[in-house]
Each structure stands twice: as C-alpha cells, then as structure tokens.
Amino acid sequence: MKNQTYHRKGFGLQDVVEEDLKRAYESNLIAELKEGGNTLVRNDITIRLAEAFGFCWGVDRAVSMAYETRRHFPDRKIWITNEIIHNPLVNSHLRDMSIDFLSIREDGTKDLDCVNEGDVVILPAFGASVEEMHFLEQRKCDVVDTTCPWVSRVWNRVQKFAQSDFTAIIHGKYNHEETIATSSRAETYLIVQNLQEAELVGDYILHGGSAREFLERFKQACSQGFDPEKDLVRIGIANQTTMLKGETELIGKLFERTMLSKFGPTMLNDHFLSPGDTICDATQERQDAMLSLIEERLDVMLIIGGFNSSNTGHLHEIALTKGVPSYHIDGPSCIVSASSIRHQPPHRTDLVVSDDWLPASPVVIGVSAGASTPNQVVAEVIEKVFALRESSILESSNESNR
Ligand code: SF4
Structure with missing residues (x-):
C-alpha cells in the first residue's frame, strides 16, 4: 500500500495527544516506585517491580x-x-x-x-x-x-524466504493476529507453537512418517496444499516477535541440526535459513527483567496483562519456573479479596479462582506486566493489594478493641 490514503507515520500530532495519553495511562504511584528503586513498602507488604515491564x-x-x-x-x-x-x-x-x-x-x-x-x-x-x-x-x-516495525521486520524475512522458494517455519501461535499476518506473507508455511512441535517436524524431516497424520496434527497451522514431503526440504525460520526468546533459539538450532544431518554441511545453506534476531528488544528486556526478579526472595508474583496477550503469558511461564505462586491477572478486578484471586493458569484460556493467595504475614510481592499493560493498571492492582491489607489490619484492631 503506497498512496496518499495510506498513513504509516501518524499525523505529527504527538504533542497534542500527549496529555490525553498521560492522563489515561500514566500513574504517580509507578513514578514513586521507580524513584524508590522499584521497591515500595506499605504496612507489611513489599512490592518489588520488575526493572522492565509494561508498555513497550x-x-x-x-x-x-x-x-x-x-x-x-x-x-x-x-x-x-x-x-x-x-x-x-x-x-x-x-x-x-x-x-x-x-x-x-x-x-x-x-x-x-x-x-x-x-x-x-x-x-x-x-x-x-x-x-x-x-x-x-x-x-x-x-x-x-x-x-x-519489529513485526514488519519478520514479514520482510518471510517474504525473502518465499522469493527463494523456502518454506517459512514460524515459531508462534497459529491463531494469534501477528502470526496470521506473518503467515499471510509466506507462500508456504508451517507454524510450530513450541519445541515439542518443532521436534515432531524435525523427526518427520529425518525419518519420514505418515503425511496424513502429519497434516492432521498441523491442519490449522500450515499453508493450503502443504505437502510435508516436498515442503520441508528448504526451510527458513521466523517467529512471532513475542515468543520466549530461548525457545525460538532452541527451535532454530534444532532445525539447523536436522538439516545438517539430512543434507550435510556443504549443502546446508541450500536447505536452511536461520531465524536471525527477530525477538523484539522490548520482549527480551521484559523476559530478562523477569528472570532477574525471580532470583529474589518473593512470596507471590502478580503478572498483569490481557489474557490474550502472548508476551504476558510468557512472563508468567518464566515466573513459574522458580515455583513461586504466580498469578496472571488482567487488572484490579481480578483481586476479589485478600483470600481470593481470579486468574488465568498458563496455557489455558479459562479463568480460575484461587484461595489464600495473599499470605497474612509480612509478604514480598513481585510484580511485572506485559508490553500492552498501561502503568495505570499496574498501579491500580498495587493500590488494591495495599487497600485490602489496610482494611484487614483495621478489622483486626477493631476486633481486639472490642
Ligand atoms: S512487544 Fe512491542 S516492540 Fe515488541 S513487537 Fe510487539 S509492539 Fe513491537
């Protein structure tokens, strides 16, 4: 699209909308937290905010x-x-x-x-x-x-694969809008969601198998008319920009090893194009910040972001690797009470309610948020936790005064 009705750079009105945006999405509490080294203590609750979080x-x-x-x-x-x-x-x-x-x-x-x-x-x-x-x-x-532009960068890659007659193997979720947009730019593609699916494909490349079963397995995740016999001979790797970087790298290495083993080192370049560096910086920074936060002594983690936000889901997966109770919530309304929280478990689309999520004793709560979460939402969650604690302190002091 290149004409006067296609606008790719805004309209030069950033200064005009700046105030509206600040009012809608910024927060004094987050500013206070950042000034305090991403730490805030109220009563017996310590909030530890990830170094990189929220809007990218x-x-x-x-x-x-x-x-x-x-x-x-x-x-x-x-x-x-x-x-x-x-x-x-x-x-x-x-x-x-x-x-x-x-x-x-x-x-x-x-x-x-x-x-x-x-x-x-x-x-x-x-x-x-x-x-x-x-x-x-x-x-x-x-x-x-x-x-x-990070997404367009992946599109350029996928288009180059198509021009060179390579199949794009895309690490992503087949029903995510970004991956739908990316795959629409590939002539031939196959989408793998994780390392496990990539291993299945690698195994098929090396040892063959039932094409019918293969196509049944990936029926929603491949281009029309995909033929695993001929479309897995020349492959290039691409990704949804918000996947786990470590997993994209492992998938790239797995396919490199696979094609090396099948075609030998002298023919590798004719059969394999690596993923390049297409996990976006913002995703990487948020994942790194989460990896660093979970090294601390935390009692609970709150990961805030839309339930269909892929990058928030990945932050949650990282949080869970340390075994700290971690909850993916999309805003303050998920915190039902000091004893009840509504959240989305990893790899699920439904919400569940868990009890006793907030320990009664002094507690350290780690907080992070996906790249599409405004500071204001993060602040509202923190305020709600503080408010719940204050009211329970008040209740117990009233009781002891009776
Ligand atoms: S997370 Fe942000 S910076 Fe990264 S690709 Fe998405 S919109 Fe772009």
Missing part, C-alpha cells in the same frame, strides 16, 4: 497513532481491524472515542463488509493480513497502519 515502544507508538487519528479525522467513521493491543482498558478508551472494532462473524472471520468507502481504518500493532490490506485498498479507505 511499539505499543506506545500504536496507541498514540490511534489517538492522533481521531484528532486528524474528527468527523470520519473510524474502524480498527482488531484490538489495537491486548489490553481491555486501552481498547475501551478507543471505543469511548468512537473508534469501532470490526465485528467477528460466526465462522471467526472479520466482517469487513461494514467498512465503507471513505472510512478510516486503523491496523493494530501486530499488523493485518495481506488479504485484509488488499480489501481496504480496494474499498478506498484511509488506512492508518500502526504495525510495529
């Missing part, structure tokens, strides 16, 4: 562009093809600004038909598929593309 550069940019879009087109109908980022607060603010989300049809596809010529359409930070972009171009819409 790409999310900041996407949200700011959405706000600028409303200012630039005050009277136009504005759509967004999906959640701009995976955060309920941000998405509800956009709705309040009359930026409407495309509805989803029963078959799970987006209802693009409601977009009319002359409407404005915002593409979210994780991008949009090639088909959606073609559709919008033909509809003669103004398109505001907030796709994070």
Whole structure:
C-alpha cells in the first residue's frame, strides 16, 4: 500500500495527544516506585517491580497513532481491524472515542463488509493480513497502519524466504493476529507453537512418517496444499516477535541440526535459513527483567496483562519456573479479596479462582506486566493489594478493641 490514503507515520500530532495519553495511562504511584528503586513498602507488604515491564515502544507508538487519528479525522467513521493491543482498558478508551472494532462473524472471520468507502481504518500493532490490506485498498479507505516495525521486520524475512522458494517455519501461535499476518506473507508455511512441535517436524524431516497424520496434527497451522514431503526440504525460520526468546533459539538450532544431518554441511545453506534476531528488544528486556526478579526472595508474583496477550503469558511461564505462586491477572478486578484471586493458569484460556493467595504475614510481592499493560493498571492492582491489607489490619484492631 503506497498512496496518499495510506498513513504509516501518524499525523505529527504527538504533542497534542500527549496529555490525553498521560492522563489515561500514566500513574504517580509507578513514578514513586521507580524513584524508590522499584521497591515500595506499605504496612507489611513489599512490592518489588520488575526493572522492565509494561508498555513497550511499539505499543506506545500504536496507541498514540490511534489517538492522533481521531484528532486528524474528527468527523470520519473510524474502524480498527482488531484490538489495537491486548489490553481491555486501552481498547475501551478507543471505543469511548468512537473508534469501532470490526465485528467477528460466526465462522471467526472479520466482517469487513461494514467498512465503507471513505472510512478510516486503523491496523493494530501486530499488523493485518495481506488479504485484509488488499480489501481496504480496494474499498478506498484511509488506512492508518500502526504495525510495529519489529513485526514488519519478520514479514520482510518471510517474504525473502518465499522469493527463494523456502518454506517459512514460524515459531508462534497459529491463531494469534501477528502470526496470521506473518503467515499471510509466506507462500508456504508451517507454524510450530513450541519445541515439542518443532521436534515432531524435525523427526518427520529425518525419518519420514505418515503425511496424513502429519497434516492432521498441523491442519490449522500450515499453508493450503502443504505437502510435508516436498515442503520441508528448504526451510527458513521466523517467529512471532513475542515468543520466549530461548525457545525460538532452541527451535532454530534444532532445525539447523536436522538439516545438517539430512543434507550435510556443504549443502546446508541450500536447505536452511536461520531465524536471525527477530525477538523484539522490548520482549527480551521484559523476559530478562523477569528472570532477574525471580532470583529474589518473593512470596507471590502478580503478572498483569490481557489474557490474550502472548508476551504476558510468557512472563508468567518464566515466573513459574522458580515455583513461586504466580498469578496472571488482567487488572484490579481480578483481586476479589485478600483470600481470593481470579486468574488465568498458563496455557489455558479459562479463568480460575484461587484461595489464600495473599499470605497474612509480612509478604514480598513481585510484580511485572506485559508490553500492552498501561502503568495505570499496574498501579491500580498495587493500590488494591495495599487497600485490602489496610482494611484487614483495621478489622483486626477493631476486633481486639472490642
Ligand atoms: S512487544 Fe515488541 S513487537 Fe510487539 S509492539 Fe512491542 S516492540 Fe513491537
């Protein structure tokens, strides 16, 4: 898309929307925490905040562009093809600004038909598929593309694979918007969610097997007409930008070993293209900060972010590696009481309620948040925990005075 109705850089209104953004998403409490070395103590609760957490550069940019879009087109109908980022607060603010989300049809596809010529359409930070972009171009819409440059970088890789007749093996979640957008740029692709799935593919490359069973296993995660016999001979590795970096590296090494073993060192370059460095910096920093935080003595961990936020889920997985009770919540409403918390366990989509999550004695709580979580939400969670403790202290002092 390259014309006057395609906007990739905002509208030069950053200064105008800055105050709105600060008011909506910043927090004095977080500023206080940072000034105190990411530590805050109230009563017998110590909060230890990860060194890197919350809004990343790409999310900041996407949200700011959405706000600028409303200012630039005050009277136009504005759509967004999906959640701009995976955060309920941000998405509800956009709705309040009359930026409407495309509805989803029963078959799970987006209802693009409601977009009319002359409407404005915002593409979210994780991008949009090639088909959606073609559709919008033909509809003669103004398109505001907030796709994070880290995501576009992966698209460039995948397009190069296609030009060289390589199959893209994408480490990601087949139903995640970013991976859908990335795979739409590949001629031939296969998506592996984790090391286990990559091992299955590696095993097929080396030892063969039932193509029917293979296709059944990956039926939602491969390009149309995928043939494991001929489409796994030349492979390039790409990834969803927010996966666990360590796992992407292991998957890259696994396929390198596999192709080395199958085709030998002199032919390796004809059969294998490595992933390169396509885990984004922000994801990496948040994962590193979490790895460092869990080395401390913590009693509980709270990981805050949308339940469909991939990078928040990965922070949760890292937190769990140390065996500290860790809860992925999406905001203060998940903290039902001092004894009850609603959260999403890892690799699940449902929510569960756990009891006795907040120890009664002095407690150290580790806190982190995914790249799409505003500071204000992190602060509200912390405030709620403090408030619960204060009210239970008050209750017990009232009881002892009776
Ligand atoms: S997490 Fe990374 S890829 Fe995603 S929006 Fe932020 S900077 Fe971009």
